[in-house]
Amino acid sequence: MGTPMTPIASRPLLVSAIRLLRPFWRLALAATLSGMASGLATAWLLASINDALHSDQGATPALLLGFAGLCLVTVAGEVASDLGNSYVGQQAVAVLRTELTDRILSAPIDRIERFRTHRITAVLNHDVEVLSNFTFAFSSLAIAFAVTLGGLVYLLILSPLMSLVAAVALALGMTVHMRARSRGRAGFDAARRLQDELQQQYHAISEGAKELRISRPRRLHMRAVRLGGTIAGIRDLRIRAMRTYMSANAFGSVLFLLVIGLLLALQSRLAIPAEVLSGFVLVLLYIKGPLQQLVAALPAIGQAQVALHNIAALERAFANPEDGLLEPVKSIPAMRRIELVGVTYGFPPEGGVSFHLGPVDLTLDTGEILFIVGENGSGKTTLVKLLLGLYEPREGIIRLDGREVTAASRDDYRQLFSTVFADYFLFDEVIEPVDERDMARHLQRLELVGKLSIREGRFTTTDLSTGQRKRLALLLAYLEQRPVVVFDEWAADQDPAFRRIFYAELLGELRAQGKTVVVISHDDRYFRFADRLVLMKEGRIAEIRHGEEVIGIPEHGHA
Numbered sequence: 001m002g003t004p005m006t007p008i009a010s011r012p013l014l015v016s017a018i019r020l021l022r023p024f025w026r027l028a029l030a031a032t033l034s035g036m037a038s039g040l041a042t043a044w045l046l047a048s049i050n051d052a053l054h055s056d057q058g059a060t061p062a063l064l065l066g067f068a069g070l071c072l073v074t075v076a077g078e079v080a081s082d083l084g085n086s087y088v089g090q091q092a093v094a095v096l097r098t099e100l101t102d103r104i105l106s107a108p109i110d111r112i113e114r115f116r117t118h119r120i121t122a123v124l125n126h127d128v129e130v131l132s133n134f135t136f137a138f139s140s141l142a143i144a145f146a147v148t149l150g151g152l153v154y155l156l157i158l159s160p161l162m163s164l165v166a167a168v169a170l171a172l173g174m175t176v177h178m179r180a181r182s183r184g185r186a187g188f189d190a191a192r193r194l195q196d197e198l199q200q201q202y203h204a205i206s207e208g209a210k211e212l213r214i215s216r217p218r219r220l221h222m223r224a225v226r227l228g229g230t231i232a233g234i235r236d237l238r239i240r241a242m243r244t245y246m247s248a249n250a251f252g253s254v255l256f257l258l259v260i261g262l263l264l265a266l267q268s269r270l271a272i273p274a275e276v277l278s279g280f281v282l283v284l285l286y287i288k289g290p291l292q293q294l295v296a297a298l299p300a301i302g303q304a305q306v307a308l309h310n311i312a313a314l315e316r317a318f319a320n321p322e323d324g325l326l327e328p329v330k331s332i333p334a335m336r337r338i339e340l341v342g343v344t345y346g347f348p349p350e351g352g353v354s355f356h357l358g359p360v361d362l363t364l365d366t367g368e369i370l371f372i373v374g375e376n377g378s379g380k381t382t383l384v385k386l387l388l389g390l391y392e393p394r395e396g397i398i399r400l401d402g403r404e405v406t407a408a409s410r411d412d413y414r415q416l417f418s419t420v421f422a423d424y425f426l427f428d429e430v431i432e433p434v435d436e437r438d439m440a441r442h443l444q445r446l447e448l449v450g451k452l453s454i455r456e457g458r459f460t461t462t463d464l465s466t467g468q469r470k471r472l473a474l475l476l477a478y479l480e481q482r483p484v485v486v487f488d489e490w491a492a493d494q495d496p497a498f499r500r501i502f503y504a505e506l507l508g509e510l511r512a513q514g515k516t517v518v519v520i521s522h523d524d525r526y527f528r529f530a531d532r533l534v535l536m537k538e539g540r541i542a543e544i545r546h547g548e549e550v551i552g553i554p555e556h557g558h559a
């Protein structure tokens, strides 16, 4: 595959794990120590078995008692370790999920737009899940590590010379495994990058189902080239990574058996006593399992490292949260005048030429209906995002009733607005208290009577026509009771009769309720219903019309 393999995880797995486990360190330590105790007791058991086999008195009561005690520690330590570590692991994963979603909830909107939704979903779904699964394996790894360590210590006590042979073989095996590990990890990293693409394609086949049903060439292209290529790429990279680990595994097994064979062959030449040799073979054969388990965990460790790397990238991208976004709700602010003074904004150039807006000077007075009009791409939505405090101006300031909106006050300022964006998201929950009679009136006004109601704080359905869904979004904006309502091309998918009701009646009704209304519109036949009309051209305000200049625009004519 052509995916570049970049170096991974600047922060080692252990450091990240410690940071996550810090709040639960006592329990994590106790659970891991229990696992270690269980592993060491297993190694001790092996030593007692070897002693008993070669003891002249056979199995004495003391030996049997020791055996029973060690069995108890082995089993109890394992159970405690399993329970403790999986509890701690899941607690840590829950904290991580909260941390990540908090970061997304507090991140500047332009950061989210740049990071791309499919990448966020892939981290939240895949990477966090990989870590979650790893936490379940952690306990048995701690035990395997302790069994291996205890076994090796016992070997050292039995015969330092023979331990040297085993140590050389072990060092060789570990070198091979380390190499395999870094190659395998690079493969998993590349596969994970392709998974971002796969997530995007999953989104395309569910959200673009209609388009794909209509166009066979696109469907076949999607299947064979996009999906096929990505799925095969992930498969091949993972198989290759696993093959690297497997080869290292096989090499390790051969080494083990070679060492045992070598010791058997050298038994008489080195005059190795029988109980030493049998102890060696017993321990080597026993720790082969845990050692292989440790080695087999390398792919999981590699995947966990890649997952942590991606999580860290997301954390870095959203490292500068906005102030106070998760603080308790205050009362909705009031507004008399909003001023944009010398405001500019620019998108970072990505491939093409970057778009620059401003400098823009604009005021918005309470109780007015302001239309923002202009050609596609002239900067209307960008201007509105600046007005809403969604984008931070590069230069210039925004004032609310004469006071500058700063980073600290920006989110309070945003609470002035209700919005229906052109690419709005319809929440099915109603979180404001709803007066039944008001609701009935709104449903009637929006011609939605009988289509839906609110039950237990939720709309009974959001399966409506495109225009009806948009009316529902407007209803939600109404229910929010904010002083300024912003519509981005709201009427674009309304029927002609309702479109007229929107411009000629609803906007005026909102104004009569004391609301300020900002409307992005291409409906030039209704421009005359604006109190002021702002014409955008190539990122600047080209003209502002008001009074007679607006009213004079005929309902059928052009601006």
Ligand SMILES: Nc1ncnc2c1ncn2[C@@H]1O[C@H](COP(=O)(O)OP(=O)(O)OP(=O)(O)O)[C@@H](O)[C@H]1O
Pocket: 113, 347, 348, 355, 374, 375, 376, 377, 378, 379, 380, 381, 382, 383
């Ligand atoms: N997230 C973004 N990243 C980079 N460039 C963007 C982004 N959003 C908009 N632009 C660029 O900014 C310019 C203005 O876009 P904007 O959405 O403000 O236009 P608009 O006047 O609302 O257009 P339309 O009438 O088509 O809705 C466009 O040329 C577009 O290429």
